[in-house]
Amino acid sequence: MVCSAVGEYHAIRGICPHQGALLGRGHLWSLTVSEEPGVYGLAEKAEILRCPWHSFDYDVKTGRCVSDPGCASGRTRSPWKTGASSLT
Numbered sequence: 323m324v325c326s327a328v329g330e331y332h333a334i335r336g337i338c339p340h341q342g343a344l345l346g347r348g349h350l351w352s353l354t355v356s357e358e359p360g361v362y363g364l365a366e367k368a369e370i371l372r373c374p375w376h377s378f379d380y381d382v383k384t385g386r387c388v389s390d391p392g393c394a395s396g397r398t399r400s401p402w403k404t405g406a407s408s409l410t
Contacts, residue, residue, distance in 0.1 A: 350372075352368045369382050
């Protein structure tokens with residue numbers, strides 16, 4: 323279970339599909355974005371979970387590996403908002 327920067331909880335696979343690291347030991351980061359070569363910045367929301375072993379990045383909303391499109395997905399479930407009475 324991961325809580326994003328906007329207070330949504332996402333169920334994401336706890337093991338990195340790349341080589342089996344525990345994603346719970348990783349950190350949330352903002353995605354690096356660029357509109358042109360040589361100019362880059364960070365997306366507003368920290369919704370990228372970085373694997374602690376090899377820095378593979380996973381989108382907590384979709385489970386998609388954003389650092390290597392050929393890598394297997396981390397599969398997620400629908401988000402839950404903070405303040406919900408229960409998680410189902």
